[in-house]
Amino acid sequence: MSGIFGVLGISGTGLTVHRKWLDAVSDNIANINNVTSTSNDAFQARYIIARAVDYGRGTEGAEVGGAVFSGRTQGKLVYEPDHPLADENGNVRYPDINLGDQMGNLIMAQRGYQANLAVVDRAREAYQAALQLGRA
Template sequence: MGTFAALGIAGSGMTVYRKWLDAVADNMANINTATSTSEDAFQARYVVAAANDNLGGESGGVHVAGAVFGSAEGRLVYEPTNALADEDGYVRYPDIDASSQMSQLIMAQRGYQANAAVVDRARDMYSTALTIGKS
């Protein structure tokens, strides 16, 4: 592992967690987005992370490998007063569970904070190492 590998690994973790936070925020922002029954519902986005592998077989952090999307079918809700309602009075909402999204938000936030703490500790360690030979 190189001298500054901890910064790179923790930085890649912060990037993945930031993208996870973005996906959760987007899902939460669209949880009440209604569409007509002839259209697809908003599809929740879930981030897929994968490990990076360096040439020496050493771990090199993580990256976003892609995204998985939720069901476009959503859930039908009876709202005859909604302007988007069909002739039977139904509109389509995304099938997103707010409590699950809040749990994911907390996990992503804590993961981001943990990686930020690693960056801070590594920076402090490297700064201290530079001052050892000065005295």
Template structure:
């Protein structure tokens, strides 16, 4: 693998981790989104990453293969004073677990930082190689 290959692979990792961070941030921002019981709950989004195919020794990397969405059922909560409550006093919240989302947030953040570090080190290595070549 060349220096440019390392930068390219780490760049694909940055893209996937950014999408993952966006999805987790969206899920956390909507964790308390209330809907009436006749509507669907906010559906959490989960990113699916897939390795890029390598043909003939070409550099790999990853890409976002798609997204999987959580349950539209959500969870029913008894809040009779809420403006959206049905005749039985229930409203619908998304079925999102805060601790799971925070764990995913930390993992995505660490992955993003690791890929950014690879790009920085590869760039420094390339700059050093150019400097040595000038002398």
């Protein structure tokens, strides 16, 4: 992705990674109150793994290396005897997701997305200014 337009490509990869991160955090927050019976697994938070393209050997940007799940299938047992999914002891299972952690991740992903978008805007303006100089 080298050359005059490399910055657009690199920032584009950053936008993609941060968008995927935002999607994962949004999904985690949307499912934070999912209730299931104690015989089923709780919703697991999803986390995005970001890595450098070519493992940092070049200037190609970033990519999503995959997604991992929290692995906390036990969730939190909550005593809600009136809930239709409650077991014989009155317990239901909620995901073990910390809203504060998710909000922190949301802010970081949003700021990263905004920063990459600002780079794209600045590069576009610089390229347009260079074209105007060429026309003069």
